[in-house]
Amino acid sequence: MTDTLIDRRDLDFLLYDVMDTAALSSRERFQDHSRETFDAVIETADRMAREKFAPHNSLADKQEPSFVNGEVEMLPEVKEAFHAYAEAGFLAGRYDHDLGGMQLPESVIAACNGFFTAANPGTAGYPFLTTAAANLIRVFGSEEQQAKYLPPMLDGRYSGTMALTEPHAGSSLSDIRTSASPTDDGHYLIKGAKIYISGGEQSITENIVHLVLAKIKGAPPGVKGISLFIVPKFLTDADGQVTGRNGVALAGLIHKLGYRGTTSTALSFGDDAPCHGYLVGEPHQGLKYMFQMMNEARLGVGFGAAVIGYRGYLHSLEYARDRLQGRKPSESDPTSPPVPIIEHADVRRMLLAQKAYCEGGLALCLYGARLVDDQHTHPDADVREQSGKLLDLLTPIMKAWPSEYGPKANDLAIQVYGGAGYTREYPVEQCWRDNRLNPIHEGTNGIQALDLLGRKVWQDKSYGLQLLMKRMQADLEASTTARCQQWALSLSETLQRAVKVTQELGAALMKESPDGVLANASCYLHLFGHIAVAWMWLRQANVAEFKLASGGLSEQERHFLEGKLQAAQYFFHWELPTVAQDIVLLQNRDDTCLAMKPEWF
Amino acid sequence: MTDTLIDRRDLDFLLYDVMDTAALSSRERFQDHSRETFDAVIETADRMAREKFAPHNSLADKQEPSFVNGEVEMLPEVKEAFHAYAEAGFLAGRYDHDLGGMQLPESVIAACNGFFTAANPGTAGYPFLTTAAANLIRVFGSEEQQAKYLPPMLDGRYSGTMALTEPHAGSSLSDIRTSASPTDDGHYLIKGAKIYISGGEQSITENIVHLVLAKIKGAPPGVKGISLFIVPKFLTDADGQVTGRNGVALAGLIHKLGYRGTTSTALSFGDDAPCHGYLVGEPHQGLKYMFQMMNEARLGVGFGAAVIGYRGYLHSLEYARDRLQGRKPSESDPTSPPVPIIEHADVRRMLLAQKAYCEGGLALCLYGARLVDDQHTHPDADVREQSGKLLDLLTPIMKAWPSEYGPKANDLAIQVYGGAGYTREYPVEQCWRDNRLNPIHEGTNGIQALDLLGRKVWQDKSYGLQLLMKRMQADLEASTTARCQQWALSLSETLQRAVKVTQELGAALMKESPDGVLANASCYLHLFGHIAVAWMWLRQANVAEFKLASGGLSEQERHFLEGKLQAAQYFFHWELPTVAQDIVLLQNRDDTCLAMKPEWF
Structure with missing residues (x-):
């Protein structure tokens, strides 16, 4: 490895x-x-x-x-x-x-x-x-x-958690039941149960600061009645000295498929002892606060998915270079020496797909991180605002796309290893198990799809979408070599079709029940995810072409840049065209899934 | 569960x-x-x-x-x-x-x-x-x-194994090194090492009969020099009484990602004690013998992949009916009761996809089992011969398609469960891990693709392919209701395009190196797999329509048949069109993967 x-x-x-x-x-x-x-x-x-x-x-x-x-x-x-x-x-x-x-x-x-x-x-x-x-x-x-x-x-003496999910409610935060009762001295007593709280208990830090969503007694129903509380494991005085144990307790450890090093916990609040919580900001604004941080948390999930995919890719690449097995179809002499399996076309396909997924996903997430920087630090106020809007729009894509394609890359890494990949002696099966969490947590990818098509695309009269198209347009125009022009044309055509279907869906949302219009939101998410990653590959290809043309490069650098161009070609030839099917299903407003009655299963 | x-x-x-x-x-x-x-x-x-x-x-x-x-x-x-x-x-x-x-x-x-x-x-x-x-x-x-x-x-006193794979050779059986030296009394002494031998050691039966591929000293190189041997764990006399331990030893247990109940072993032959082997049939015919059984073994892998997928589907279906969470997009009252998640369109998509994959895969494998029956017992000798040819052609598809789509179904089952699916308290993660073996063993799916496009399609002047088209044609013609006719048309058009690209590839194989022509064999396998499963769904839909039209059915039966039709529609609307991309890549003879140089990675 x-x-x-x-x-x-x-x-x-x-x-x-x-x-x-x-x-x-x-x-x-x-x-x-x-x-x-x-x-x-x-x-x-x-x-x-x-x-x-x-x-x-x-x-x-x-x-x-x-x-x-x-x-x-x-x-x-x-x-x-x-x-x-x-x-x-x-x-x-x-x-x-x-x-x-x-x-x-x-x-x-x-x-x-x-x-x-x-x-x-x-x-x-x-x-x-x-x-x-x-x-x-x-x-x-x-x-x-x-x-x-x-x-x-x-400085690492305390750790933190985000305690949102409850056993009965899952993703549906509007249904949480954890309650907060005001005390006379201005803080609250918290009562309830949370589940899947990562890092909710450990033996690393001297204290744990839980950030807990709860409802203050008498709060409005739904998401508008959720408040955010600080709930420390140990209570401390103004000097930071521990004054006692708070009433938050470990109810159980959850045993996961992967990501096993991070404890996943069930926590109880106020069961055996009073649990003191300290309101953050205003009452009933908790979800809004949480979601202002969510962009970065979701970007973090996408990032993690991309790099776990990347790690599996590098392992399988090394294995494919070292492992000798079989011969090319054209080789008829069985006494000829076996070749490294990277020589087999199908192994190259699996490596190139991994490269396209993981380097493309990494580029997308680094672009997202740059948007965070520009949102906060760009000298031009307009660009700061625009960066925030783009980040809002792209967040569901940057969370979901790498978390779909990172695990796909890990699956291919196992396949490159063959039987060895299925054993626990080699590292790729763990990558695959670890990465399987990413389509689930911080909002399942189904929820990301609803967030994109049900909300983000329409915000501010689709200003974010217009900004995105403008930025893509700049890179389409910058694509001047023969192959980049060809890829830019593919991307441009796909983008036009995507915009058209977006307009149709937007019009439908004005007159119809959202249940039908949003039914195939996952196709829309896939469509826009592939467009975004194709754009990232076009940007990389443009840079690679420019550098190759400027000459004076080492052999190693030329190989690196040729690899970038070949991976871009893979994405444009093998991946981007798969969205044709998404567009058809969205245009037809295909109701196959929505119309399937529960009793027909 | x-x-x-x-x-x-x-x-x-x-x-x-x-x-x-x-x-x-x-x-x-x-x-x-x-x-x-x-x-x-x-x-x-x-x-x-x-x-x-x-x-x-x-x-x-x-x-x-x-x-x-x-x-x-x-x-x-x-x-x-x-x-x-x-x-x-x-x-x-x-x-x-x-x-x-x-x-x-x-x-x-x-x-x-x-x-x-x-x-x-x-x-x-x-x-x-x-x-x-x-x-x-x-x-x-x-x-x-x-x-x-x-x-x-x-009667279960002895078990059996198939000992093919060796550590250095993997799928490349022509490179095996295990040797067989003749003794004076007509049997052989076996020397070598095997790996990934399922059931190679256990504590279930009183004896284990290993069927071992080995090369007799002086045999021709490559696959033409491989012989098949019986190597029992315990040697016995004519009455079945144990006379001693044979020199086959457990070198180690392999720890796997899944399928953990079946031991996977490294075995050594003749290392510490002489290992006696008994030739099966003629010398140098071992691989031929093994491959005559391989059709059924590969069909068994496909079958297993389909039913592990099916099992996960049933688990997630039950969970989706029971689990209350969230509301429809059209529901704006946060105090309304949460709905079973099967009411969410995206959950229905994930369930319907699983149904389409697993019931389609099961149908395909049962069709394969019927071909085995017809090959051996059909009263018409022509049909017996034809069934064997069809089985030969379809074997790589029946192995590979369910072993791609069964695990995909298990992945969707985890996603339906959400966070719960990622825990080891629920059964679907094990299904997913177990099923991951199936694209690897009994010939990786990459090898199945080469078997299909490099060999099976062309055998007997493509007689198998002609037979398959004829059989499909009969079902296309039997599709008489409005929706079945529409699906039959899709299938017929896809089939025509697939035949055209097959002819082009066949012509190319006559004049060019097979390395290029076979480079995208995995696309061809996917194309033909989807055609075969679409055919299975059309057959099911035709029967469902016929039964629904004939009336007099219980409500439950009507629901069952409507579910079949909806799953067929899912396959024709959501899945079959994805092969358009395979056809384009095959027609263009896309060389993106083949042309990617190892040093560019």
Whole structure:
């Protein structure tokens, strides 16, 4: 198995050649940075991921956390890795220098986190959850809450969780029942149960800060009555000294198919002892707060799916180069030596598909991270606003597309290995199991499809969609070589058809029940996902052609760029045309699925 | 989780309404049988699978066999299930009454075995391997070998294995190195190593009969120098008394992603003690013998993949009916009660896709089993010959299509369950892991694609293909209702395009290197697989329409038939059109994958 987590040449190509990340250092917020500092932090992430995260990835899968005498037992390596991550400053990587942060762009932090997920998604879960929870407190918490919780969360003494899901309600947050009763001194008593809470208990940090969705007694029904609370595992005083155990308890560990290193917990609140919760922001605004963070959480899921796919790809690529087996169909001499299986056309197909999926998915997510940067730091206010709109529109795609195609890549990686891939002696089966979570959590891909077609596309009179088309148009026009022009034409035609079907669906939504119009939302998500990734491949191909034409390249660099062009061709020849079927089903308003009655099954 | 292994109404529909299996009882070989005896044996299989196989399916996955003090420790339930299967006569189900068999048609035995695999694929592996090995001895073994090995293999005292694969050679059997040196008394000494040998060691039977491919010293190179040997674990005398341990030893157990109940072993031959092997048939004919059995083994893989898919489908269907969550998009009142998730269009899509894949795959494999029956027992010699040709042609499709789409169904089953599906508390993740083996073993699907496009299509001047078209034509003409006519038209057009591209590829094979022509064989396999399954759905739809028109049906029966028609519509609207892309790639002789140089990755 290979040590390489993400190909550094590829990452540099995406970050610097395609997205010009180095230019971010000219922005005020990043003025202390340069390509050199970005590279240094990426190098640190790569090395730390290889040294502290990767070595126990398989072991943490085999010896998953267990519940012993009221405590969670887990590998000591997980704690070591968490604290190494914290000590290197990654928990606070995005934050202001004033908060002890590195004030790094999201593009760079996302790339760094890619290495940790590629190395060990289970262990990487703990710091990622902590930064997500800290970010909520930073944006919506009171000054007092920030002062109390942010420093220990950013230096790794406390971890964080997001406690949304309840057993009876699943994705349907409007139905949550966890209640919050006001006390006389301004805080709340929380009562209820949560499930699938990642990192809800562990033996890594001295305290855990749960961010809990609950309903204040008398709140309006549905999503408009949900509030957000800080619920620490241990209560502390103003000096941070522990004053007692809070009434949040581990009700059970959930045993998962993959991602086993991250505990998944059932938690009970206020069952055996009073559970104290502290309101974040205003009452009844909890879901809004949570969703303002959700873009980044969903982008994180897509990112993770892409890099787990990527890791499997690199493993199978190495195996295919090393493994000698069989001969080409044209070879009739059975005494001729067997060839590396990368020589077989079907193995190349499986490798090239993986490359197209994973590098394309990675490009899409890095583009999303750049939108986050531009939303917050672009010098032009219009661009900041536009970046936010684009991010809103693309979020369901950036969550769902890599989480469909990353696992597909892992499936192909197993197939490249053949029988060996089916054994637990080789690493690709774990990648496949780990990655299977990504189409499910942070909103299933079915929910992403409804979010895209039922909401995001129409927001602000489809302003986001218009912006997206404008940005794509610029890259279509920049496609000047013969093959890129041809691919640009395919993309342009597909985009026109997609826009037409969007208009038809929009018109239908004005006069018909949304049940029928949204029934095939998953086709729409697939259609727009493929368009977005085709665009990412066109951008990469344009850069590759430009660099190849400019000459003076090493042989290795030419090979790298030719590989990029061949993967782009794969996407345009083998993948993009598959959306024809989505367009037909959407145009016909095919009702096969909707009309299937439950009693007919 | 549901107790239903395979829906009996569905199985009856396929066996009796679509394929008229009852008519087999008019054939001489099956003259003691009737629909009643077929039903009785199916009922026995269903019950025994539920009672003896299903209960330890999850446990055998969690407590996989282990290697302790030179023995394999496994659950005692596996042994009990094996012997129950043997005692009920299933090991000898296909065989002559004279051999203690039930003289049952393959169609019925295949259906029975479907229940065992659906209940517990790991435990079902042992009897299936034993019947496969026994079948080889029955057809190619000497009278003495038959007398010595068949009775204990058919009554469950001995089990069997197929020992083909070697560590360095994988699928490339021409490169095997296991050697056979003749002794003075007419038998051979075997030396070498095999890997991934299912059931190669266990604690179920008193002896194990390995069927081993090896090369006799001085044999021609490649596949023409491979011979087949019986290598028993324990040597016995003419009376069946054990005379000693043979020199075949367990070198290690392989730990798999799924199918954990079936031991997968590395075996060494002749390492520590002489290993005695007994030649089956003629020298150097081993691969030919093995491949005469391969059609049935590959059909068995497809069958297993379809029913594991089916099992996951039934689980997720039950869950979708029970689980209350969310509301329809048109419901704006958050206080309205949540609906069963089967009400959500996207959940129906995932259920209907599973139904289309699994019932379609099951129909295809039952059709294959019928071809086996017709090949051996049809009264018309021409039909017997034709059935064999069709079976040859369809074997790669019947192996590969269900083993692609059965796992896809299991993936959708997990998604229907959402977070619950990702936990090991629910059964669908095991289905998904178990089923992942099927695209790999008995020839990877990439090898099936080469077998189809490189060999099977052209055999006997494409006689098999002509026969297939003729049979399809009959069903196209029998499609007389409005919707069936429309589907028949789709299928007919697709078939014509497929034939045209076949002719083009055939012409290319005459003048060009096969490396280029066969490069996209996987597209061809997908194209023909979808055509074959569309045909199976058209046949089912025609029967459903006929029965619905004939009236006098119970409400339940009408629902069942409407469900069949809706699943057929799903296949024709959502699945068959996806082959357009395969046809384009094949017609264009797209060389994207073949032209990708290893150094460009």
